[in-house]
Amino acid sequence: xxxxxxxxxxxxxxxxxxxxxxxxxxxxxxxxxxxxxxxxxxxxxxxxxxxxxxxxxxxxxxxxxxxxxxxxxxxxxxxxxxxxxxxxxxxxxxxxxxxxxxxxxxxxxxxxxxxxxxxxxxxxxxxxxxxxxxxxxxxxxxxxxxxxxxxxxxxxxxxxxxxxxxxxxxxxxxxxxxxxxxxxxxxxxxxxxxxxxxxxxxxxxxxxxxxxxxxxxxxxxxxxxxxxxxxxxxxxxxxxxxxxxxxxxxxxxxxxxxxxxxxxxxxxxxxxxxxxxxxxxxxxxxxxxxxxxxxxxxxxx
Numbered sequence: 001x002x003x004x005x006x007x008x009x010x011x012x013x014x015x016x017x018x019x020x021x022x023x024x025x026x027x028x029x030x031x032x033x034x035x036x037x038x039x040x041x042x043x044x045x046x047x048x049x050x051x052x053x054x055x056x057x058x059x060x061x062x063x064x065x066x067x068x069x070x071x072x073x074x075x076x077x078x079x080x081x082x083x084x085x086x087x088x089x090x091x092x093x094x095x096x097x098x099x100x101x102x103x104x105x106x107x108x109x110x111x112x113x114x115x116x117x118x119x120x121x122x123x124x125x126x127x128x129x130x131x132x133x134x135x136x137x138x139x140x141x142x143x144x145x146x147x148x149x150x151x152x153x154x155x156x157x158x159x160x161x162x163x164x165x166x167x168x169x170x171x172x173x174x175x176x177x178x179x180x181x182x183x184x185x186x187x188x189x190x191x192x193x194x195x196x197x198x199x200x201x202x203x204x205x206x207x208x209x210x211x212x213x214x215x216x217x218x219x220x221x222x223x224x225x226x227x228x229x230x231x232x233x234x235x236x237x238x239x240x241x242x243x244x245x246x247x248x249x250x251x252x253x254x255x256x257x258x259x260x261x262x263x264x265x266x267x268x269x270x271x272x273x274x275x276x277x278x279x280x281x282x283x284x285x286x287x288x289x290x291x292x293x294x295x296x297x298x299x300x301x
Contacts, residue, residue: 020069020153021204022127029206030128033213034121045115048107052079055103061116064089066133069150070143074125076133079113081105090135093172093181110220117156129209130155131197141186149194152201157216159200160193168193 053060062080065073082092082099100108107113120126126133133154139146168189175181200208 020127021130021151021201022153025206026127026209027124029209030121033128034118038118041115041118044112048079048112048115051103052107056080056101059084065136066154067136067139067146067150068125068133068154070139070147073136074120074133076125077116077119079107079116081108081113090137090178091172091181091185093175093178093184095175095177095181097173111216114156121156125154127153127155128157129200129204129212130158131193131200132158132161137182138186138190142190145190145194149197149201152197152204157212158197159212160196162212162215162219163196164189164193 049060059080062078062084063075064078066076068074081104082096085099117126121128130152131149131154134146134150139150168185171184171188172181175184
């Protein structure tokens with residue numbers, strides 16, 4: 001999706017003079033959509049909380065300290081998606097993969113763990129669309145950069161989140177320690193996400209917010225479709241490999257053939273060996289003469 005750059009494309013532009021970019025129009029949009037979304041997701045959220053409580057135990061929620069502005073903090077609420085460890089609040093990378101169960105990975109991938117942040121939006125700590133709220137250590141490490149980014153109030157979703165999330169996950173999944181994860185995040189992810197968030201800041205409008213909210217709402221559906229498509233491609237590739245090897249496919253036979261069902265081409269019948277005649281050695285003339293005489297028969301009388 002290309003960002004609008006002109007006044008006509010931006011629709012109702014949000015004034016840069018408003019604190020954190022929160023105009024009455026943007027705050028009103030947040031409140032209306034939060035109430036609508038709360039009614040729509042109340043039952044799925046309660047089901048997710050119950051399932052996580054039964055499968056993973058307490059606590060169900062994870063509360064962490066985040067930055068609303070360079071000098072102002074708030075407490076962000078999420079569903080817990082990994083085994084709790086003391087003093088382990090930080091960037092999520094490959095070093096935390098062992099702490100997540102399959103259910104928690106699914107909740108995290110579907111972004112259902114972000115739903116409790118509707119409460120933060122209702123309180124005014126966050127907005128629906130904006131840069132993701134950083135942890136205090138990141139702001140302390142990059143103060144000038146975050147001073148510019150946090151001129152927009154942090155949000156549940158945003159342009160940087162939608163455009164960079166998948167690439168960020170691939171980068172951080174290779175990290176094996178917490179120190180490596182944070183160093184990689186600061187070096188490779190923070191500057192690139194900040195550039196995208198500043199593009200949103202220069203072009204923010206109610207119309208752009210609505211487009212990003214719609215794209216976020218369709219994200220789980222697109223991810224499910226991509227998962228199904230990958231599974232179908234993997235199945236088609238397996239069938240193609242079996243057919244190249246001469247195996248009957250399930251579509252043709254109705255069952256999955258075993259290794260013993262492999263059809264091999266028949267090998268040609270062995271050719272009969274020709275008998276070899278004994279060689280006549282020149283160093284034994286008498287034997288050779290007798291052999292030739294016996295072969296011609298007795299002399300005439």
